[in-house]
Amino acid sequence: MSVVAPPEIPPSAAPPDPARPDPPRHRRTLPEWVKANLLLLPTSVWFAFLLVIPLLIIIEYSLGKRGVIDPVHFTWSHLRYANYKDALDPDRLPIFVRSIEYAAISTFACVLLGFPLAYWIARFGGRFRNVYLVLVIIPFLTSYLIRIYAWQVILQDNGLLNRLLGDLGLGNHHVFINHAFAVILGLTYGFLPFMILPLYASIERMDVALVEASYDLGHGKVSTFFRVILPTVSPGLVAGVLLVFIPAVGDFVTPSLLGGVRTQMIGSTIADQFGGSQNWPLGSAMSVLLMLFILAGVFVYLRRVGEEAL
Amino acid sequence: MSHKSALRPRYLKLHAVLVFAFLFLPIGVLVFFSFNQARSGTDFTGFSTKWYSDLIHNHQALQAFRNTLKVAIAATVVATVIGTLASFALTRFKFRGRSAYSTLIFVSLVMPEVVMGVSLLAFYANIAHFKLGLTTVILAHVTFCIAFVVVVVNARLASFDNRLVEAAADLGATPFQTFLRVVLPLAAPGIAAGAMLAFTISLDDVVITFFTSGPGSTTLPLYIFSSLKFGVSPSINALSTFVLVFSLILLAVGGLFSARSAKRGVTAIDVNALG
Numbered sequence A: 001m002s003v004v005a006p007p008e009i010p011p012s013a014a015p016p017d018p019a020r021p022d023p024p025r026h027r028r029t030l031p032e033w034v035k036a037n038l039l040l041l042p043t044s045v046w047f048a049f050l051l052v053i054p055l056l057i058i059i060e061y062s063l064g065k066r067g068v069i070d071p072v073h074f075t076w077s078h079l080r081y082a083n084y085k086d087a088l089d090p091d092r093l094p095i096f097v098r099s100i101e102y103a104a105i106s107t108f109a110c111v112l113l114g115f116p117l118a119y120w121i122a123r124f125g126g127r128f129r130n131v132y133l134v135l136v137i138i139p140f141l142t143s144y145l146i147r148i149y150a151w152q153v154i155l156q157d158n159g160l161l162n163r164l165l166g167d168l169g170l171g172n173h174h175v176f177i178n179h180a181f182a183v184i185l186g187l188t189y190g191f192l193p194f195m196i197l198p199l200y201a202s203i204e205r206m207d208v209a210l211v212e213a214s215y216d217l218g219h220g221k222v223s224t225f226f227r228v229i230l231p232t233v234s235p236g237l238v239a240g241v242l243l244v245f246i247p248a249v250g251d252f253v254t255p256s257l258l259g260g261v262r263t264q265m266i267g268s269t270i271a272d273q274f275g276g277s278q279n280w281p282l283g284s285a286m287s288v289l290l291m292l293f294i295l296a297g298v299f300v301y302l303r304r305v306g307e308e309a310l
Numbered sequence B: 001m002s003h004k005s006a007l008r009p010r011y012l013k014l015h016a017v018l019v020f021a022f023l024f025l026p027i028g029v030l031v032f033f034s035f036n037q038a039r040s041g042t043d044f045t046g047f048s049t050k051w052y053s054d055l056i057h058n059h060q061a062l063q064a065f066r067n068t069l070k071v072a073i074a075a076t077v078v079a080t081v082i083g084t085l086a087s088f089a090l091t092r093f094k095f096r097g098r099s100a101y102s103t104l105i106f107v108s109l110v111m112p113e114v115v116m117g118v119s120l121l122a123f124y125a126n127i128a129h130f131k132l133g134l135t136t137v138i139l140a141h142v143t144f145c146i147a148f149v150v151v152v153v154n155a156r157l158a159s160f161d162n163r164l165v166e167a168a169a170d171l172g173a174t175p176f177q178t179f180l181r182v183v184l185p186l187a188a189p190g191i192a193a194g195a196m197l198a199f200t201i202s203l204d205d206v207v208i209t210f211f212t213s214g215p216g217s218t219t220l221p222l223y224i225f226s227s228l229k230f231g232v233s234p235s236i237n238a239l240s241t242f243v244l245v246f247s248l249i250l251l252a253v254g255g256l257f258s259a260r261s262a263k264r265g266v267t268a269i270d271v272n273a274l275g
Helices: A023-028 A032-062 A082-087 A093-124 A126-141 A144-155 A160-167 A180-205 A208-216 A221-249 A253-258 A266-274 A280-305 B009-033 B050-056 B059-092 B098-110 B113-128 B134-158 B162-170 B175-204 B207-212 B220-230 B234-262
Strands: none
Touching: A032 A280, A032 B059, A032 B098, A032 B113, A032 B134, A082 A280, A093 A126, A093 A180, A093 A221, A093 A266, A093 A280, A093 B009, A126 A180, A126 B009, A126 B234, A144 A160, A144 A180, A144 A253, A144 B009, A144 B220, A144 B234, A180 A221, A180 A253, A180 B009, A208 A221, A221 A280, A253 A266, A266 A280, A266 B113, A266 B207, A280 B098, A280 B113, B009 B234, B050 B059, B050 B234, B059 B098, B059 B134, B059 B175, B059 B220, B098 B134, B113 B134, B113 B207, B134 B175, B134 B207, B162 B175, B175 B234, B207 B220, B220 B234
16 A cells, blocks of 8 residues: 555645735725725816816916907917906906905805804704704705895885885985995895804804803903804804805806996906907906915915814 | 803894894795786786796796706716715825815815806817807806715715724625615715705806806706896796795705704704805
8 A cells, every 4th residue: 555645735725824814805905095096087087177177278368368260369489468467457456356345345244144143043042943044044055146136126226125215205216236235235145144054053063161161260241252152163154254255256146136337346357258348368367366366365364264273 | 140141142032033034035025026916116016926827938938947957967966976986085095185186176166156167168169169058067067066065975974983894894795885885875865965965056056057058058047147137027036936936845855855864863954064
């Protein structure tokens, strides 16, 4: 009888070391950055073509001049900065200033109107709190255009307000539309829910014990408001200011519906350059300036009030 | 001391009543005058629903309404799918360029509508040579909806407990099974909320549609906006009321949906996502 040596067990066939991770399962998973990029691919392609390239075109157009056949004539050898000069000349600079002014006043008005309301809902809303909240969400989610149009019904020359004033013997020939008042009112009305909701979210999270503690430690009402309540709700305030100011400064609907020639804002002016006036290079330069202003403004604002506040 | 509050409830309540009146009176006026018999002016000459029955025969308005729905549905589906994928990547993986990507999302959020509108117009007209129509409107709407979906889904995924995924893997689930059975159901309320927000925003958009639509692709908000050049009219009041009621119905459906999922600890309209 010949002794057959038992086949040598190759080291790889050794029983798996329980301490080691399972190799085949490991092989199937891709590195994290590959997975992440695969998931991001559709959005990346979308943003590349429909966000980044269009913005680059606007930058390019802002350096060109009005074409004869095409709306813009652009050559790399003759970059023109004249559009920027035109956009900031004494005729148009006031449009920028006015837009910032209207948006700032509206934002301030939204804080004044929105903060006490948000505070009341969050702390004294009682069992109807969700009902009040829905009453804020309804205008938040209904058409901005229609809500601004409603003011046109009220403020127009033969509108409701003139009629009411007439009935009170105060004259019914007031002109409200085309005045700064109408545009600022519209912006405030239109964006107020955008202020209330984030304010509410952070007031609701506020610990009431902090307020009580402040009183117990001898702080007055004013001092408690500025030193305890305001700092704790600042994330909501920061978010609210951004959510109101940014869309307000570039708004196109409200100045078109409630404004006139003297109250045109940057958004409606840009729209006009791409529509009736057919000056695409100037409109592009104004768009670039508006975009830069907003990005720089947000950057500086978040730096000053603290990014962690958001 | 009864009320040791810096802000007195009594004054706050009065303020709240006034602000709510400010928010709703103009809408009420609009709805009221949509039932006015008179063609113009502020004399309420009698109750009438004729402006509503006229709407049924207004082919332009009906066509615009159909277009609005087509655009909103298509844009919501596309933006929700690709926005959710992006949100998964941004919240569940660490990779280089993540913060740059978040910046891109942020830029699309803070970009003024007018700037997005004119830049898309320039792209369609002179680079892509697309004919302006429903397709160009849908492409534009997806572009501004993506960021809203990403922000809302991110808020939901931020509170995601990763141990659940690990538990699934330990119990022998493949990554795909884990995704389908664990990750997706947990993210679903956030995805639904994102989709609802995208749908509402698309439904109401007028500025970007203004620049990206062509003949035959007018949406309802754009139709209303163009009609306003001819001034206030009761038929526009009726059409606006119709749009408001339509939004309210959607909101109610969304509210019911979120009330159901609230039992699982989430709401469709998550106000915390805004703060």
